[in-house]
Amino acid sequence: MAKEKKEKVNPFDKGVTYLDVFECLEGKSIKEYCKNFDLTDEQVEFLEKDFEIFKQSKK
Amino acid sequence: MAITYTPVEIRGEAVSPIIQEVMFANKTVNKGLVNFADDVKADTIITEAAITVAGQAYTGEALTASGGPVLKDRRAIPKKIEYKYEFKMEALRSSRFNRDMASGAWNIDSNEFNSQVLAMTGPKVSEDAQLKFWAAFSTTTKAAIAALTPGAGQGSITAAAQTAVAGYTADPAGVDGVLSRVLYDETALGAYIKVTGTTVTSSNIAAEYAKIYAAIPADLLEAAEQPKMYAPYAHKQLIKVANNAVGAAQQVNFLVEGSGDNEVISYNGIIIEFVPMPTGFVYVNQPSVIFWSTDSMADVASFQTGKVKNDGDVMFARTIYTLDATVMNQANGVLYGG
Numbered sequence: 001m002a003k004e005k006k007e008k009v010n011p012f013d014k015g016v017t018y019l020d021v022f023e024c025l026e027g028k029s030i031k032e033y034c035k036n037f038d039l040t041d042e043q044v045e046f047l048e049k050d051f052e053i054f055k056q057s058k059k
Numbered sequence: 060m061a062i063t064y065t066p067v068e069i070r071g072e073a074v075s076p077i078i079q080e081v082m083f084a085n086k087t088v089n090k091g092l093v094n095f096a097d098d099v100k101a102d103t104i105i106t107e108a109a110i111t112v113a114g115q116a117y118t119g120e121a122l123t124a125s126g127g128p129v130l131k132d133r134r135a136i137p138k139k140i141e142y143k144y145e146f147k148m149e150a151l152r153s154s155r156f157n158r159d160m161a162s163g164a165w166n167i168d169s170n171e172f173n174s175q176v177l178a179m180t181g182p183k184v185s186e187d188a189q190l191k192f193w194a195a196f197s198t199t200t201k202a203a204i205a206a207l208t209p210g211a212g213q214g215s216i217t218a219a220a221q222t223a224v225a226g227y228t229a230d231p232a233g234v235d236g237v238l239s240r241v242l243y244d245e246t247a248l249g250a251y252i253k254v255t256g257t258t259v260t261s262s263n264i265a266a267e268y269a270k271i272y273a274a275i276p277a278d279l280l281e282a283a284e285q286p287k288m289y290a291p292y293a294h295k296q297l298i299k300v301a302n303n304a305v306g307a308a309q310q311v312n313f314l315v316e317g318s319g320d321n322e323v324i325s326y327n328g329i330i331i332e333f334v335p336m337p338t339g340f341v342y343v344n345q346p347s348v349i350f351w352s353t354d355s356m357a358d359v360a361s362f363q364t365g366k367v368k369n370d371g372d373v374m375f376a377r378t379i380y381t382l383d384a385t386v387m388n389q390a391n392g393v394l395y396g397g
Binding site: 010011012013014015016017018019020021043046047049050051053054057 | 208209210211212213214215217218219221222225255257
């Protein structure tokens with residue numbers, strides 16, 4: 001059975017958590033993933049740093 | 060704790076006054092930066108109210124109702140906090156303070172010590188109370204914030220904010236300060252308007268404050284009571300460096316009026332108050348919706364001394380006060396860094 005593809009979520013949408021984003025990454029980097037959305041460079045830069053903090057805190 | 064003293068054996072005169080440590084004044088209380096609810100012995104209810112109205116086409120028939128009052132209560136429960144230390148005047152007998160001790164082996168009380176050293180207790184406690192009011196996190200709230208799942212958008216706490224809170228020491232008296240109340244509102248993430256933050260420097264502080272200002276609800280900027288920006292102490296220096304960049308044309312992004320105690324710094328007409336807000340956070344809201352609840356405002360700057368035991372010379376100094384922070388109208392508040 002094919003694995004159901006998770007619909008990509010905009011990390012900056014209200015209520016979207018990093019867990020939701022993590023499930024949609026499919027091995028891509030945050031920078032790559034953000035190309036799916038209309039985000040500013042500043043937003044992408046913030047997301048890269050904050051997501052890394054999130055990943056570190058989960059270790 | 061005994062008196063920690065590095066004395067020089069007194070020969071001749073000593074310089075007066077004694078050089079006291081530099082302390083942050085409790086501006087929050089002294090200048091009335093927030094709303095004060097005193098005479099709160101145990102707890103009190105603070106209520107916020109709003110009305111939602113919805114216009115509908117007139118039909119002449121009995122309309123289905125729409126809208127109405129929206130009320131929310133928050134409970135202010137002041138925590139009781141005590142400070143106590145002990146000391147022996149005997150430790151001062153061979154120091155400068157013996158100059159005003161009366162003769163006789165029984166007499167080791169020094170008015171100079173009382174008035175210039177012990178008297179610092181009040182302002183020091185007051186400084187600590189201000190710190191608790193803005194920055195304290197209880198163990199319970201720290202745990203609740205740690206259990207949240209972070210995210211970048213509105214409705215989630217950033218991972219940076221969550222990690223910062225995890226690093227703070229829990230307040231031993233269980234106090235939750237303003238930042239704690241804003242980040243976690245009783246049972247869930249606070250309803251603050253989120254502005255994602257970065258490390259603030261003199262180079263980017265104007266741009267970061269532009270983001271904060273742009274997030275303030277338009278109707279709040281039109282209100283009779285203007286909001287204030289409550290910022291960390293360090294931002295004052297960064298703002299002044301930014302305003303007076305070396306070798307560049309002066310960029311007056313921030314308005315600085317007056318000097319010394321009367322200095323007022325503002326951004327686009329919104330006054331910035333520098334308080335012990337933890338690094339990385341700036342909070343914006345109307346002062347009247349931020350409550351300092353206590354039994355008596357006088358408690359925080361007063362203290363009592365006495366003998367620990369009647370048949371000994373060990374003295375105590377104690378201060379006791381109660382404190383709680385409550386933030387209302389949280390949906391109007393902007394939190395940078397949250």
